[in-house]
Every structure is written in structure tokens, then in C-alpha cells.
Amino acid sequence: xxxxxxxxxxxxxxxxxxxxxxxxxxxxxxxxxxxxxxxxxxxxxxxxxxxxxxxxxxxxxxxxxxxxxxxxxxxxxxxxxxxxxxxxxxxxxxx
Amino acid sequence: xxxxxxxxxxxxxxxxxxxxxxxxxxxxxxxxxxxxxxxxxxxxxxxxxxxxxxxxxxxxxxxxxxxxxxxxxxxxxxxxxxxxxxxxxxxxxxx
DNA sequence: CAGGATCCTACCGGATACTG
DNA sequence: CAGTATCCGGTAGGATCCTG
Numbered sequence: 001x002x003x004x005x006x007x008x009x010x011x012x013x014x015x016x017x018x019x020x021x022x023x024x025x026x027x028x029x030x031x032x033x034x035x036x037x038x039x040x041x042x043x044x045x046x047x048x049x050x051x052x053x054x055x056x057x058x059x060x061x062x063x064x065x066x067x068x069x070x071x072x073x074x075x076x077x078x079x080x081x082x083x084x085x086x087x088x089x090x091x092x093x094x095x
Numbered sequence: 096x097x098x099x100x101x102x103x104x105x106x107x108x109x110x111x112x113x114x115x116x117x118x119x120x121x122x123x124x125x126x127x128x129x130x131x132x133x134x135x136x137x138x139x140x141x142x143x144x145x146x147x148x149x150x151x152x153x154x155x156x157x158x159x160x161x162x163x164x165x166x167x168x169x170x171x172x173x174x175x176x177x178x179x180x181x182x183x184x185x186x187x188x189x190x
Numbered sequence: 191c192a193g194g195a196t197c198c199t200a201c202c203g204g205a206t207a208c209t210g
Numbered sequence: 211c212a213g214t215a216t217c218c219g220g221t222a223g224g225a226t227c228c229t230g
Binding site: 001002003005070073074076077080081084085087088091 | 096098102165168169171172175176179180182183186
């Protein structure tokens with residue numbers, strides 16, 4: 001699927017799978033991503049209805065992201081990929 | 096996983112999931128791909144041990160590709176993605 | 191038939207600086 | 211804090227032509 005393209009979407013969704021999260025917190029957990037990329041990826045995910053964006057009128061502003069029920073639909077895929085990733089990693093280290 | 100990156104790998108593996116296949120045949124089934132891309136993607140998949148390449152000494156030469164047992168390991172992921180893709184497609188067409 | 195060689199372009203994505 | 215703006219290089223990937 002093209003909407004999972006890019007270097008980060010999978011990891012972002014994977015992280016959001018653990019629960020709602022704030023922008024800064026996300027950026028810390030998805031190591032290596034810059035604010036620009038995170039922002040862009042989140043927008044695309046939002047447009048596709050996988051992620052919900054909620055702005056809180058605090059100061060300074062805080063924004064929380066969470067998976068929509070529909071977004072949770074992808075969980076199985078992410079899980080499979082994570083599982084397979086482990087196995088693959090193990091295999092690599094053997095050669 | 097980065098070895099599934101790129102626009103085509105998933106579709107190629109998906110197609111090979113139905114059984115071994117020849118280069119030309121693959122190119123026909125994976126619509127839109129050019130020979131350069133197909134060739135490149137297949138090489139990467141071969142290097143990663145997901146695909147086996149077999150050259151037959153006919154004339155003109157024929158080359159058959161098939162998933163390795165290890166390559167079949169990804170089947171669950173592909174299946175999940177395919178299933179989800181259908182649902183998603185259905186949802187898109189409703190809006 | 192299988193695929194390499196070349197050329198070319200869009201855009202992915204990083205770094206940095208700035209705003210409300 | 212949560213972004214947007216700008217600049218910029220690398221490369222994914224398309225089109226086309228060529229060979230054993």
C-alpha cells in the first residue's frame with residue numbers, strides 16, 4: 001500500500017499503537033525523525049483517516065495524536081512485520 | 096522493513112506467491128513495471144535470500160524466479176496487506 | 191527472452207532557522 | 211510546544227535503446 005510508503009509511517013503507527021501520544025513525545029520515540037518529516041507524515045495519515053489529531057487549547061499548545069478505530073485495522077500488519085523483523089534480524093546475525 | 100522498500104517489491108512477492116514465474120511473465124503480471132525496475136528489485140530480493148533465480152540453458156535463455164522457503168515467510172504479511180488493501184479500497188469508493 | 195547502460199526528473203527527506 | 215519555511219543533495223524510478 002502506497003499510504004504506508006516512506007521511511008517513517010510504519011514506525012509512527014507502530015508507536016501510536018501503544019496509545020495516544022503528543023508530538024514531542026512521538027518525535028522522541030521515533031528516533032531519528034525530524035519535526036518536518038513527522039509533521040508531514042502525520043498529516044498524510046490524518047488525511048487517510050488512520051490518525052486523529054486533537055488540539056488542546058493550553059499554553060503552550062499541545063497536540064495529541066491517536067489511532068482511529070480504522071487506523072487500528074492496520075495493527076495486524078504492523079505486528080506481522082514486527083515479528084518477521086525479529087526473525088530476520090536473528091538470521092542476519094548468523095551469517 | 097527496509098528490504099520491502101520501493102514501489103514494487105511487495106507486488107512482486109505477492110505475484111511469486113502464486114508460484115514460480117518467468118521474467119516476462121512477471122513483468123506482464125506486475126502491471127506498469129519496467130524491465131529495469133523488475134530486474135533491480137529481483138536482484139535485491141535474491142541478495143536477501145527471499146527469491147531464487149534459476150537460469151535455463153535454452154535458447155533464447157529463460158530465467159525462472161521463485162520464492163525461497165524463507166521468502167514464503169513473508170506470505171502472512173503480504174496476505175494481511177492484501178486483505179487490508181481490499182477493505183481500504185472499498186472504503187475509499189464510498190466517500 | 192533477460193537484463194544492462196544511459197539519461198533525466200520528481201520528490202523524499204535531512205538540517206537549520208523561524209513563528210504563535 | 212507544535213509546527214512552517216527554506217534550502218539542498220541523493221536517489222528512486224521512468225523511458226528508451228542496446229546486447230548475447
